[in-house]
Amino acid sequence: MRSELLIGAASSGSGKTTFTLGLLRAMARRGFVVQPFKCGPDYIDTRHHQMAAGRSSVNLDRFMMSEKHVEEVYRRYAFPADIAITEGVMGLFDGYDGMQGSSAGIAAELDIPVVLIVNAKSTAYSVAPLLYGFKHFYPKIRIVGAVFNFVASENHYYYLKQACSDAGVEALGYLPKQENIAIPSRHLGLSLDSDFCFDEFADRIADLVDKYVCVDRLLELTTVTGKSEYSRPKADIQQESFGSLRITIARDAAFNFVYTENIAYLERLGTVTYFSPLTDTSLPPTDFLYLPGGYPELHLPALSENQPMLDAIRSYIREGGHALAECGGMMYLCRAIIGQDGHTFPMVGVLDQTATMQPMKLRLGYRTLQWGEFRLSGHEFHYSSIVPAENALPSCVTAFSALGRQVDTPLYHYRNLLAGYTHLYWADPASNAWLHHFLEK
Known part of the structure; x- marks a missing residue:
């Protein structure tokens, strides 16, 4: 059984990187071979992915790469892995020109199921129309579930699950609001400070993912079958x-x-x-x-x-x-x-x-x-x-x-x-x- 998923978000700042790092580390700790990818031109997130998963992360970018090249690169790295996890860029539909180059575009071209990360700070049932809109706006992608970030309590999550049910999007869990799961900032993106204890940080997020997210259900929803074995073009x-x-x-x-x-x-x-x-x-x-x-x-x-x-x-x-x-x-x-x-x-x-x-x-x-x-x-x-x-x-x-x-x-x-x-x-x-x-x- 193999799983592939793209972690998208309603907007930047929703917690894509935090959840991605936690999921990568949680899967690696279970003994899976986990292959990370990053939508867009970022070269800092990819280094964090590598530290979390133990494998080099690979960029997928439809401005710098042709569609054929993106598909070839994805298949070459994803096929040997048990799980391929792609972190999106900005909001799910944000591209360099409208939706061109967006995470949604990558998900559609490569037929990758999408797990949506939603910032639940200062909102509850009102996420229902947002979820409904994201699920139905672009029929070429499959949003298989949602994970919520910055959740204040179990009671808060109850209303979020209710919103999911009414919007037709499965609730897969949440990350609680905590101060100790933020990477320190550097003026050029996320920090790569050598004195930052990354392994401890990744394990801390992975513990939260294991505790609050339905990981087994997430893997079940993102299982892929029928994709042919990779062979490099002559x-x-x-x-x-x-x-x-x-x-x-x-x-x-x-x-x-x-x-x-x-x-x-x-x-x-x-x-x-x-x-x-x-x-x-x-x-x-x-x-x-x-x-x-x-x-x-x-x-x-x-x-x-x-x-x-x-x-x-x-x-x-x-x-x-x-x-x-x-x-x-x-x-x-x-x-x-x-x-x-x-x-x-x-x-x-x-x-x-x-x-x-x-x-x-x-x-x-x-x-x-x-x-x-x-x-x-x-x-x-x-x-x-x-x-x-x-x-x-x-x-x-x-x-x-x-x-x-x-x-x-x-x-x-x-x-x-x-x-x-x-x-x-x-x-x-x-x-x-x-x-x-x-x-x-």
Whole structure:
């Protein structure tokens, strides 16, 4: 028996992540092989999923990925698991343009049953029309039940169950209102603080899920049958022609915002080696260097003081080494980073510009970058900026938002380096010709 479910919500802030983490940990503790997924471009929730379930979480995103690729990725990771749990994004029907790219769209395309999380704070029987509307608004999805969050008491839950019964949605339980089941916030989403006791936190939520949610009934309602065994398309295998590449990826507390399937794709192109710009003093033999985003602003003294690593990366890029740097990785390659406290820390210096955390202003959204004949897709999410300068580096792309409006998101091209704020997605064979062109140069 296998189960698949998508955890959706009426709106952001309903408790999708909390419930997802608790359910992942509860199922893993029962000995199930649990495969987590995340709708949308988030790279922080996926890390929490991995810590809760013990398996890498995979993004499903219909802006950055084709429908074929989403289906192939989902089946490849979900089929070997006992339970596939997908956390939705924002409200169930919220997409980048109406319902396009929404969790409901993913659920319909992949035929995944939906469990709805409802914020029950300051409401009771009034959730009935909400549940009825969500169940009937879009007939292509199946809402099999509801779990309530922030429930004050058993008496409160009695009225919520009554609402479920009258709306035709099965009540599957609730999470009680508690102060100790909140992840501390960081300015860029949910915290990844190393001093946060995540295992204890996940176990605490899992205990609540086991106590207050009808997990066995949830699994029964989300049982899937008849889906064929996965086999990887031959066309995808034939496209990969760089099997001997030596690929080096930054991975430590400062650089860790990656898409699981991007890394899996690189592993099919060559041998992947990880290093730490914080603690290592040299690069391994490298054909392609990848500096992903993360929290460099939280580690400015350590990054700036590691002079041997700064020298090694500077020499590699200036001598023509191929490299890709995203967001925090791009900031690291600047001349300097100005921290939130106003202090300036020298960095690699191959990009003749300065990044600053002052003032902090959010830039957020999907991006399409037109680079000559190539279109690159990704997501921008940061609070830093580049200090304006007379001799500012030119962007090599024209950038557009999800709605096709031109935006000023840059991508810099210096020798064999591409660097910018956009977290790019390149694992989809339908749209990654730019990566192969870049590696062939």
